[in-house]
Amino acid sequence: MPYINYENKEISFKIVYYGPGMSGKTTNLVYIHKMLSDEIKGDLITLDTEEERTLFFDFFPLDLGNIAGYRVRFNMYTIPGQIYYEASRRLMLEGADGVVFVADSSPIRFDYNIMSYQMMEDNLRSYDLNPREFPSVLQYNKRDLSEAIELGSLESELGIGTDSTLGAVATQGEGVMETIRMMSKMVIEQFEL
Amino acid sequence: MEPTALEDMTMHQVLANLVEDSRAMMALLITKEGTVIEEAGDTSMLNTTAMAALIAGMFSATREVARMVGEKQFSILLQQGEQRHIHISLVTDSTMMVIVFEDYKIIGRVRLKARQYGEHLIAGLSRQQRNRSEKDEVPVSQFKEYALNLIDQIFTANEK
Numbered sequence: 001m002p003y004i005n006y007e008n009k010e011i012s013f014k015i016v017y018y019g020p021g022m023s024g025k026t027t028n029l030v031y032i033h034k035m036l037s038d039e040i041k042g043d044l045i046t047l048d049t050e051e052e053r054t055l056f057f058d059f060f061p062l063d064l065g066n067i068a069g070y071r072v073r074f075n076m077y078t079i080p081g082q083i084y085y086e087a088s089r090r091l092m093l094e095g096a097d098g099v100v101f102v103a104d105s106s107p108i109r110f111d112y113n114i115m116s117y118q119m120m121e122d123n124l125r126s127y128d129l130n131p132r133e134f135p136s137v138l139q140y141n142k143r144d145l146s147e148a149i150e151l152g153s154l155e156s157e158l159g160i161g162t163d164s165t166l167g168a169v170a171t172q173g174e175g176v177m178e179t180i181r182m183m184s185k186m187v188i189e190q191f192e193l
Numbered sequence: 194m195e196p197t198a199l200e201d202m203t204m205h206q207v208l209a210n211l212v213e214d215s216r217a218m219m220a221l222l223i224t225k226e227g228t229v230i231e232e233a234g235d236t237s238m239l240n241t242t243a244m245a246a247l248i249a250g251m252f253s254a255t256r257e258v259a260r261m262v263g264e265k266q267f268s269i270l271l272q273q274g275e276q277r278h279i280h281i282s283l284v285t286d287s288t289m290m291v292i293v294f295e296d297y298k299i300i301g302r303v304r305l306k307a308r309q310y311g312e313h314l315i316a317g318l319s320r321q322q323r324n325r326s327e328k329d330e331v332p333v334s335q336f337k338e339y340a341l342n343l344i345d346q347i348f349t350a351n352e353k
């Protein structure tokens with residue numbers, strides 16, 4: 001559920017980029033931020049370690065403008081993928097309206113993707129959300145790797161549908177805007193009062 | 194003119210009064226997801242949107258820490274700096290108030306006012322929910338149509 005401020009006529013949605021460590025979540029967010037025009041975006045905040053691994057989250061606000069009398073905002077977050085940041089990861093999902101799962105197409109990361117995806121489902125359930133109905137997009141990132149895993153292979157392992165899956169090369173911006181577009185549309189379509 | 198009674202004030206007015214009364218610099222009311230509900234005082238030198246996101250993160254992290262030591266949560270957080278200090282307190286389960294002030298000697302006053310005005314903010318928040326009139330209702334289908342259009346315009350691969 002987005003946060004609606006009736007007094008100031010504002011609606012805020014929260015979109016979270018989830019996924020295993022090093023899969024390219026921050027790269028996605030940084031690219032989107034770079035592509036948007038200055039008038040609609042706020043500063044990008046990254047809380048990371050010296051090695052640029054996300055420690056708590058990355059964040060930037062995006063102002064969609066005035067829609068039907070309401071000022072609409074998307075608050076964009078990434079979570080830290082590293083295993084031992086489980087507590088912070090769960091916190092960031094609180095109040096989320098949609099989640100982009102950024103998977104790593106490297107074959108050696110297959111298990112890690114699966115584990116992380118299941119953790120995300122557990123995190124969602126901890127907020128009484130049904131992961132199978134929750135707006136989510138699965139992005140296979142790092143399609144530039146020569147031995148990339150097949151599209152669809154994670155879904156069959158997880159036993160989920162494949163209708164909101166995309167490939168991407170976040171370092172080159174490929175598939176990044178398509179992903180956020182698909183995510184945003186799902187979030188808006190699920191919106192109800 | 195009669196001064197407006199606290200009960201009739203908008204949330205912004207309550208917050209503005211709090212700032213004045215406590216002699217703080219500014220105050221924010223934010224949700225635990227990190228969205229600004231209301232702000233008052235001198236916020237010109239601050240990015241309040243970013244601040245709300247960070248403080249919400251900070252608060253939720255502290256809440257987890259509280260649980261680890263067997264507390265439900267710490268209801269007040271205080272950050273003491275050299276020139277400026279921040280007082281963060283829970284207003285309801287899902288909202289908190291952030292007060293930035295400069296003279297550390299007024300901490301007692303800030304704390305007192307945070308509690309007093311907190312009560313009015315609670316009342317204001319529930320009134321805001323109750324008083325949602327028909328005209329405030331978001332026209333959902335129109336909203337969706339416009340929003341979907343806008344999304345196509347904003348997230349194009351070769352913008353800028």
Ligand SMILES: Nc1nc2c(ncn2[C@@H]2O[C@H](COP(=O)(O)OP(=O)(O)OP(=O)(O)O)[C@@H](O)[C@H]2O)c(=O)[nH]1
Pocket residue numbers: 019020021022023024025026027028052053054055078079080081082141142143144145168169170171172
């Ligand atoms: N080959 C390749 N490398 C990528 C791609 N996207 C990201 N990377 C690289 O993967 C590494 C990790 O990227 P990040 O965006 O920091 O990963 P993250 O998911 O935010 O990682 P955590 O914050 O630790 O969870 C960086 O060195 C990126 O340059 C891609 O599409 N292809």
Ligand SMILES: [Mg+2]
Pocket residue numbers: 025026027052053054078079080081
């Ligand atoms: Mg990161």
